[in-house]
Amino acid sequence: xxxxxxxxxxxxxxxxxxxxxxxxxxxxxxxxxxxxxxxxxxxxxxxxxxxxxxxxxxxxxxx
Numbered sequence: 001x002x003x004x005x006x007x008x009x010x011x012x013x014x015x016x017x018x019x020x021x022x023x024x025x026x027x028x029x030x031x032x033x034x035x036x037x038x039x040x041x042x043x044x045x046x047x048x049x050x051x052x053x054x055x056x057x058x059x060x061x062x063x
Contacts, residue, residue, distance in 0.1 A: 021029070
């Protein structure tokens with residue numbers, strides 16, 4: 001088992017190596033996530049409408 005003091009020192013050394021994003025990078029990434037989520041929702045909504053319309057057409061023929 002490692003020495004707790006040594007573990008804390010190693011942890012701090014590793015955290016110091018982390019490159020944190022800038023405020024602008026976080027903002028741009030967040031906006032892109034919202035845009036992609038919106039586009040994905042629109043796409044699947046249109047696919048759903050298409051499948052529903054096709055199924056109603058097919059089932060309308062047999063009833």
